Amino acid sequence: MNHGGQTRHLLSKAAGIAVLLVGGLLAATLCFGAPASPAQVPSIFRPQSTPADSIFRLSLLVLTITGAIFAIVFSLLVYAISKYRRRGADDGREPPQVYGSNQVELAWTVIPVLIVLVLFLATARVIHSIQDAPEPPSAIEVVAIGHQFWWEFRYPALGVVTANELHVPVSNPSHPTPTFMTLTSADTDHSFWVPRLAGKTDLIPNRVNHMWIDPHETGLFLGQCAQYCGTQHAKMLLRVYVDSPEQFDRWVQEEKRPAVVSGSVEQGRQVFETTACVNCHAISGTVADGRFGPDLTHLMSRDTIASGAAPNTPEQLKLWIQNPDAIKPSSLMPAMKLNEKDLDALTAYLETLR
Amino acid sequence: MASETIAITAATEIGRPISEGLHDWIVTVDHKKLGILYIVYALVFLVVGGVEAIIMRIQLIVPHNHFVSPQVFNRMMTMHGTTMIFFVAMPILFGFGTYLIPLMIGTRDMAFPRLNAFSFWMTAFGGLLLYFSFIGGNGLYGAGNAPDVGWWAYAPLTSRAFSVGHSTDFWTLALLVSGIGSIGTAVNFIATILCMRCPGMTLGKMPLLAWLNLVMGGMVILAVSPLTAAQVMLSIDRYLGGHFFDTQAGGSAVLWMHFFWIFGHPEVYVLIIPAFAFLSEIVPVFSRKPIFGYPVMVAATVCIGFVSLSVWAHHMFTVGMNSYANSFFTITTMAVGVPTGIKIFNWLGTMWGGKVQFRTPMLFCIAFLFQFLIAGLTGIMLGASPFNWQLSGSYFVVAHFHYVIVGGILFALFGAFYYWFPKMSGRMYNEVLGKWHFWLFLIGFHMTFDFMHIPGILGMPRRIYTYEPGRGWEIWNLIVTIGVVFQAAGVLVFVVNLLWSLFKGEPAGNDPWDAWTLEWSTTSPPPDYNFAAIPVVHSRRPLWDLKHPEDPDSKYE
Secondary structure (H helix, E strand, C coil): CCCCHHHHHCCHHHHHHHHHHHHHHHHHHCCCCCCHHHHHCCCCCCCHHHHHHHHHHHHHHHHHHHHHHHHHHHHHHHHHHHEEECCCCCCCCCCCCCCCCCCHHHHHHHHHHHHHHHHHHHHHHHHHHHHHHCCCCEEEEEEEECCEEEEEEEEECCCCCEECCEEEEEEEEEEEEEEEEEEEECCCEEEEECCCCCEEEEEECCCCCEEEEEEECEEEEEEEEECCCCCHHHHHHEEEEEEEEHHHHHHHHHHCCCCCCCCHHHHHHHHHHHHHHHHHHCCCCCCEECCCCCCCCCCCCCCEEEECEEECCHHHHHHHHHCCCCCCCCCCCCCHHHHHHHHHHHHHHHCCCC | CCCHHHHHHHHHHHHCCHHHHHHHHHHHHCCCHHHHHHHHHHHHHHHHHHHHHHHHHCCCCCCCCCCCCCCHHHHHHHHHHHHHHHHHHHHHHHHHHHHHHHHHCCCCCCCCCHHHHHHHHHHHHHHHHHHHHHHHCCCCCCCCCCCCCCCCCCCCCCCCCCCCCHHHHHHHHHHHHHHHHHHHHHHHHHHHHHHHHCCCCCCCCCCHHHHHHHHHHHHHHHHHHHHHHHHHHHHHHHHHHCCCHHHHHHHCCCHHHHHHHHHHHHHHHHHHHHHHHHHHHHHHHHHCCCCCCCHHHHHHHHHHHHHHHHEEEECCCCCCCHHHHHHHHHHHHHCCCCCCCHHHHHHHHHHCCEECCCCCCHECCCCCCHHHHHHHHHHHHHHHHHHHHHHHEHHHHHHHHHHHHHHHHHHHHHHHHHHHHHHCCCECCCHHHHHHHHHHHHHHHHHHHHHHHHHHCCCECCCCCCCCCCCHHHHHHHHHHHHHHHHHHHHHHHHHHHHHHHHHCEECCCCCCCCCHHHHCCCCCCCCCCCCCCCCCCCCCCHHHHCCCCHHHHCCC
16 A cells, blocks of 8 residues: 555645645635725724734734644644655554653643633733723713614713614824713624724623724725624625714714604605504604614614625615515514505605604 | 354344345444444435535536525525534444444443433434424424524524524434434443453453543533533523524624534544544554554543544624633643644654555545645634635635545545445445545545635635625635546446445455454454353454564563
């Protein structure tokens, strides 16, 4: 039997595995998935906020240490199976029978213990710096409530209630305005995860959790629910808009106003207020104050509907009202089964909720 | 002795109706038959769980795919996880243990043969109960059939408010029933290993496989009991108005997590320790050297057994524990890497200076060493709790634990399969097909699970039936799905090899590997009574002593 040939196969495959894994991790680190526009890739290796950044730095240390261990042990294994393979010209004798060595055992016990100690100390520092960070008086407070397949965001100090698209101000080091979030759930477990801003924290019913972010740059940051919460877990998407201080103040002022009431859409408003819509949705300043679904007072200020599952266009809005399953099967939004005329009127009304 | 046994067996086997043979298998209390029943049962479920995985991978091959509905995907995900852990990995490992332990410690059967049969049938009925949900789970019109709450079934998704119908009940009862079977097997393993060893076999002279299964048995009792208790509590919640996990009535969702993971993490070691056991038997034989550092291997295993009972909440780093709890579970998690590392080094030490033969069982074991190394290192990454806040619940975790379970446990199992197949069947497997199986499966494994780490790093959560385009995840998901084709081809070659060799393989003889433990001293397959005369041993390698009377191990131990 050709053992040499097999060994060469084994070695080349083993080297292949190493290249694949290390290369893959590197590729992910460096190019972040070339075809997608980089801004849309929620990579944990492109942090834009202190918690995500501390984690990124820690991960570099962990990757370096584990990478070094991998390289050493991998080389030893490859060396052992190539050097000590049975040769073609074998004399048929058993090799020297070695039962062990206490010195060697001691070495490969103590060294890993030291490595673990270093890793633990570095990790504990980051745990403390993120979890025990004091809340500065200038912080924005947000209460995030997970619902089956959408997010409710409340700003108690600012008197704002919105859904699915979180607006926060950019935080610059000279004048930090971090966002401190209180997390809970109305039904099942969810998890708030925007990889470029922070690690995830779960939203659990009958429990209150906390997390914070302080985004360093303006822009849109994508994420989604990261704890299986039911049938439509996949389309419980999350968008965080980091605004400049002026943009954020303007956004808050607009959100605080009651709903615009325009006479031209009176018919649509009546459809809304006389059908099941009001059972679940609220529009401030009207009779609608349902709490099971997203607040629609400023629906048109949002870029998406159905928790990020569709763009907020009149066509998608109509589709969502008539046949939600076409966009997000098993969401809790019922198909409203309106006639053409009522649907047009209702959509026209919703389009005025800026 | 050998030829006599064969003659007796042959005389009784020929000319009997099939129904009588079948009856024998059903009422058997023989550890060898029960071991094979466990293994065959698990292999059937391996294919079922594999098909479920294939369905999920087809759905995820492109974004916004419509191959299956979200409901079906969620059922596949739940059934795949539950099946692979409870009805593939555990039974197949119990099967090898049941078959091998009495042979390796030189006795005629398990300590409690009837309990052994009872345990197998409990496990078997548990699996059937789970799959009966496809027919019987429809408690209400439109309530769905198979369970779709995920394999860890977090509260309150399992409450009656969120899980109407009976699908969750089938899941609960299946795990309850099979859990009782697992505990029975564990008790049996412990009693057999402690009380039934042949003369001369002190604990220090026991094969490592027996030692590791002893530790595994202890862990099963400690880990499966809380899970069984939690299933009872969940049923009380669902049917008797209890509020353990009912968050709307003041119950705690986090309590379920603690119950589940105090089972769930030791469970990982319950599965990997028997895999370690296979390596500890196979690597020495194909390196032609005794295991390096036997006492240290035993100590490391016992150490893993204890430390792994204190790491469960590393599955819960994101649930909002305080910084002290997170730090505690970080250090325990990293600490468990030390004895695990020691094991890898000792296998390396065993090969070092030996004459390594690349037969199929050894190839799987060598691949195990590389893959388990990587799995351990990604485990360290996940153990650093802040890093975990990013990686937890993402495809990185999915890749990590499949590296452990497929790259580690399944590879070791395939190795064990080829290694002991000659003993169990009396025939050699086909070496060429064995190597085809190895290479196809290796390529498929790495295509699937190496690249699966990357979408996790790019923010893709697990358990989603579809995903948005434009986030950089498409290419990786495509590669991952293509890898499945190679894995499936590998398994197909394995099944062909198995069936072909069973009927047409070369006769194996008693000891095809020139090995050293007691199972190779009897015939292949062994007679009902295993050994005509109970052996007496003087060292850890009794057959080495016999083959090398001039230089026996007993001189050195």
